[in-house]
Amino acid sequence: MASDTFVFSQPSSFTVFVALIPRRMTYLIGWLVGLCLFQEDALAQSSQTAYSTNSQTIAVGKQLFQQNCSACHNFSQKGIGPNLATVTSDVPAQWIKDFIHNAPDAIDRGDIRANQLFDEYKQAMPSFEHLKNTDLDALLAYIYSQQRKAIGVTDERLGPPQKNPIAAGILPAGLRVDLTEVMTAPATAQKIPLARINKMEGMPGSNNRLFLQDIRGTLYEMVGNSLRVFMSMPGERPNFINTPGLGTGLGSYAFHPDFQQNGLFYTTHTEKANTAPADFAYADSLRVSLQWVLTEWKQTNPAAPTFSGSGRELLRINMVAPMHGVQEITFNPTAKPGSPDYGNLYIGVGDGGSTENKAYFLCKDPNRVWGKVLRIDPAGKNSENGRYGIPANNPYANATDPGTLREVFCRGFRNPNRITWTPDGTMIISDIGQAQMEELNVGVAGADYGWPEREGTFVMNHQGQMDRVYARPTNDSGYTYPVVQYDHDEGNAISAGFVYTGSAAPLLRGKYIFGDVVNGRVYCVDASTLRAGQQATPQELTLRIAGKPTTFQQLTNHPKTDLRFGVGPNGDFYLYTKTDGKIYKITGCTAE
Incomplete structure (x- = not known):
């Protein structure tokens, strides 16, 4: 065996744990997610895999990783993509390399695991056919060199992780909102998202x-x-x-x-x-x-x-x-x-x-x-x-x-994605979370909202496994906590909105309307309950077009909707999706 190569035996079986990850990425998400889900029959086909430990090869792999992967992945916790701490131990190298080379082809060919990944994570990565085999070897060598340092990170001192941080789901508001399609934004790409329409402002x-x-x-x-x-x-x-x-x-x-x-x-x-x-x-x-x-x-x-x-x-x-x-x-x-x-x-x-x-x-x-x-x-x-x-x-x-x-x-935000004000002057700051919580915060001068030591109203170990959250200690102090939060049972990235002040839907007046970027669910909460130091309970609105119930996943025909909100003249309220570029306006609301 060459001195710069490490050989290990693949296990005959393994346990898979992959929590649903956030969706806002365009790079190597598909294959890096896939590394955590390989089936036992595939593992059995490759009993041994070799990774180079040559320092020059690893240096090349590090550069490739930084260029293509580091925006979404690391080796100590789950971020936009999964934690890579054990991927080269869990997945045969050849399948990894094949999938990197052309993931869409694997999906089209009916590869079971590839399609499971697409179904679960709602997107496919582009092909990377420009990467040579030597590039892939170097990339995997770097991943392997890092994963050996990452294995064994624990958070026992914080107590047991919260398996379901917010057990109660978001309940219906009992309101049906009528939408009317207004226009479609010009496509600025040939692939989804077709139009990355984002902020609307008068x-x-x-x-x-x-x-x-x-x-x-x-x-x-x-x-x-x-x-x-x-x-x-x-x-x-x-x-x-x-x-x-x-x-x-x-x-x-x-x-x-x-x-x-x-x-x-x-x-x-x-x-x-x-x-x-x-x-x-x-x-x-x-x-x-x-x-x-x-x-x-x-x-x-x-x-x-x-x-x-x-x-x-x-x-x-x-x-x-x-x-x-x-x-x-x-x-x-x-x-x-x-x-x-x-x-x-x-x-x-x-x-x-x-x-x-x-x-x-x-x-x-x-x-x-x-x-x-x-x-x-x-x-x-x-x-x-x-x-x-x-x-x-x-x-x-x-x-x-x-x-x-x-x-x-x-301070204390991961991604303060939107800042708005209610009509009475209350400042609202949305913060897109990591792997567990999404939040709305009332803006207070000088306040600390906790990141990277808090996610929502929970403790997070920013030096450990960031895909976990823990209960706060009884003597917890010093942080300002969200006025609205939901966990990833309900959605994966908060899309902030506005208080409805229009005339087309009187039943919505005074409600702060927002939703989830990924699944396109639309939520509301009474703006009067958005007060620092207290938790407001969101509810879900149902949607109709031409009198027929619908969802944004149905409207876009895609699991990731990229939903956004805007307000126009006279309080007109708009909802629109990057996935297909379509723009809708609220034209009515009735009680269910």
């Missing part, structure tokens, strides 16, 4: 201008029953990228409340690593996957149908991994001119995958930008880079320690 000071962005780089204005291009990010910023998915691209946008007068609006977008020096960076020992950029744009003529003007960069952030970026910026729509919050820009910064990539300290540190909601004054100049200001009423604005991150409004 222009302040205008009664009828409504906008919608496709994360792949286009900001549309909704005109009648069609979408007109208002701005193309690739045309404005040549370094713009929208790969590898996972929220990368044109992340968010926000019009200044005085846009009609000053023509100012703001965007976030992604660029390649090291495109320019970052305002928020970390040690060179950590990989930079990409950069998020916040830009202020000045429209020459605010009434013009398309963008023409200039932009200036406000800040730039390095990210360890592509996911959990800067996917939300917004102004407080309830703030009035002259009030302390008027014109302040809120910025939701995710942890950038730092926790899943063993750099949890980036989001745990209160003086680092990751895992925070920031608040800045775009018109100010007293930031460290001099391009924006720190609002005087920020909770840490007057800190004397020069290391204090004075931009922070609140």
Whole structure:
């Protein structure tokens, strides 16, 4: 046997444990999930498997892993994809390599396990036929080298993990919501998701201008029953990228409340690593996957149908991994001119995958930008880079320690994906969870919502097995907990919404309507119950089109719906799906 090769015997049987994972990924999810589910008959066909332990081969594999896999997978816990701690022990190498090479073909050929994976995880990975056999050998060598270090991580000190964190399911609200299809967004890809339509927002000071962005780089204005291009990010910023998915691209946008007068609006977008020096960076020992950029744009003529003007960069952030970026910026729509919050820009910064990539300290540190909601004054100049200001009423604005991150409004989030306000001025922050909990939080200045030590109202071991949660200790204190949460029996990624204020469905008035990105279920809760320090109980709405019951999985004909919510003029309430790009409007509601 060569000195750089390790040979082990495959077991004759094994136990499979794979919890349903989050769904927001486009890379090697299929085969990496598959590694945990191989059947006994397949194992029996390969009694021995060899993996190189040559340091140069492992180094090549590490680079391939970082390029293709690390956004979704690691070796200490389940993240977007499953924990890889034992995959090379559980699955024969040849099947792994074949599946990486062309997973869709395996599904089409009727491979039982491949189809089980597709049925369970609701998506298939693309083929990777460009990878050579030597690449695959190196990739598996690296995975094997890491898994030997990861096996044996335990959390006994925290007590038994919660097998079903929230035993009670979400009950029906007893309301039937009528939807009417309005339009279909232009397809920006040939494969699902066809249109990555994400955030819908009206222009302040205008009664009828409504906008919608496709994360792949286009900001549309909704005109009648069609979408007109208002701005193309690739045309404005040549370094713009929208790969590898996972929220990368044109992340968010926000019009200044005085846009009609000053023509100012703001965007976030992604660029390649090291495109320019970052305002928020970390040690060179950590990989930079990409950069998020916040830009202020000045429209020459605010009434013009398309963008023409200039932009200036406000800040730039390095990210360890592509996911959990800067996917939300917004102004407080309830703030009035002259009030302390008027014109302040809120910025939701995710942890950038730092926790899943063993750099949890980036989001745990209160003086680092990751895992925070920031608040800045775009018109100010007293930031460290001099391009924006720190609002005087920020909770840490007057800190004397020069290391204090004075931009922070609140912290402790994995992915603060949406920030909205109820009509009475209550700030609502959604946080897309890891492997167990999804949550809505009331925004409180200076509050800590717990990540990476808490997920929902449960304890999580960020240095151990992150696909588990534990009961809180009796002396638990210091964290602010969600006002609404649900576990992954009910869905896998929260899609935040709005309080219904329209006239088409009076029975929905005063209800905060939201749902789940993946399965497309639609939930509601009385907005009056969204108060810090108390738990509100969500209920499920049933849907109808032309009087017939339906679901978004049925409408999209796909298990992953990519559901989003928006509000237009006069309180019109929209629901739309990235999977097929179709946009619906609530046109009625009746009691069941």
